[in-house]
Amino acid sequence: MELKNIGVIGAGAMGSGIAQVSAVAGYDVVLQDIYSDALDRAKDTIEKSLGKMVSKGKMAKTDMGIALDRIKFTSVLEEACKDADLVVEAVFEDLELKQKMFKELETLCKPEAILGSNTSALPITEIASVTNRGDKIIGIHFMNPVPLMKGVEIIRGQLTSDETTEIALGYVKRLGKEPVMAVDFAGFIVSRLLDVLLNETVKLVQEGNRPEDIDKAMELCAGHPMGPCKLLDLVGAEIAMHGMETMERDFGDRYKPHPLLKKRVLAGLLGRKTGRGFYEY
Numbered sequence: 001m002e003l004k005n006i007g008v009i010g011a012g013a014m015g016s017g018i019a020q021v022s023a024v025a026g027y028d029v030v031l032q033d034i035y036s037d038a039l040d041r042a043k044d045t046i047e048k049s050l051g052k053m054v055s056k057g058k059m060a061k062t063d064m065g066i067a068l069d070r071i072k073f074t075s076v077l078e079e080a081c082k083d084a085d086l087v088v089e090a091v092f093e094d095l096e097l098k099q100k101m102f103k104e105l106e107t108l109c110k111p112e113a114i115l116g117s118n119t120s121a122l123p124i125t126e127i128a129s130v131t132n133r134g135d136k137i138i139g140i141h142f143m144n145p146v147p148l149m150k151g152v153e154i155i156r157g158q159l160t161s162d163e164t165t166e167i168a169l170g171y172v173k174r175l176g177k178e179p180v181m182a183v184d185f186a187g188f189i190v191s192r193l194l195d196v197l198l199n200e201t202v203k204l205v206q207e208g209n210r211p212e213d214i215d216k217a218m219e220l221c222a223g224h225p226m227g228p229c230k231l232l233d234l235v236g237a238e239i240a241m242h243g244m245e246t247m248e249r250d251f252g253d254r255y256k257p258h259p260l261l262k263k264r265v266l267a268g269l270l271g272r273k274t275g276r277g278f279y280e281y
């Protein structure tokens with residue numbers, strides 16, 4: 001199947017990036033969110049991101065206009081589903097919400113449409129289990145920020161077909177990105193390793209280390225391109241917490257999210273999203 005129309009559900013940090021890279025690659029995109037202010041923010045973010053590419057000489061101004069014209073913004077789910085060959089779901093990291101979403105997607109999308117989830121950590125088989133379309137459901141786990149990060153994890157659920165996998169791989173490659181296969185257990189590869197690091201980082205802060213020292217140590221001594229406090233602020237504290245909770249549920253206590261991580265989420269110290277995490281934005 002040739003993909004032409006992409007529906008993206010959830011216009012937050014990830015959904016807006018997925019819509020952007022899909023439009024730049026020549027797909028027609030409908031980006032949906034239940035909140036109109038999220039859609040306004042997404043439009044603004046995409047314009048700014050493409051504008052930066054133009055000012056750096058990485059994209060022609062006319063191509064920016066063409067890419068923007070390819071994205072429609074809507075709060076109506078049907079709009080994003082009706083013509084979609086592929087839907088990429090990027091709503092909050094909540095199993096019940098994602099399952100509810102996939103049930104709706106199954107009824108609203110054409111039978112041959114592929115349904116992808118950008119979940120960071122929830123097993124794809126579990127999301128797909130509420131539908132009768134397991135063969136067409138697959139994990140397409142983009143990294144943040146989507147326009148800049150080259151790798152995308154591809155996760156096959158228990159029933160995902162070879163054809164669905166091939167189509168998802170083709171989509172990711174057409175975006176100019178590199179797919180990586182990961183096995184369908186909580187956290188896959190990237191979140192399984194990174195969330196543990198981020199959770200441990202919170203412990204270091206509680207023990208009295210300053211975020212800037214932790215970041216400096218990991219950047220200069222371990223060669224990490226971005227220290228873990230900056231990374232947690234970029235990812236969003238709630239994403240790491242939900243990742244740990246999913247892994248704790250499936251693998252046991254050693255993945256328990258640190259109480260301070262939970263407290264920070266409750267206090268809204270999510271990071272860049274809320275303007276405040278370990279640093280101010």
Ligand SMILES: NC(=O)c1ccc[n+]([C@@H]2O[C@H](COP(=O)([O-])OP(=O)(O)OC[C@H]3O[C@@H](n4cnc5c(N)ncnc54)[C@H](O)[C@@H]3O)[C@@H](O)[C@H]2O)c1
Pocket residue numbers: 009010011012013014015032033034035038089090091092093094097101118119120121141142143144234235236239273
């Ligand atoms: N932030 C990251 O670094 C990162 C990286 C990879 C994957 N992810 C995953 O991507 C997904 C989205 O994360 P994010 O950081 O973009 O979150 P976000 O909070 O920035 O965005 C989520 C968006 O989903 C929308 N939404 C919620 N319920 C909805 C519904 N019923 N219908 C339509 N829209 C709805 C919200 O309004 C919000 O705009 C999560 O599953 C997350 O785990 C996040």
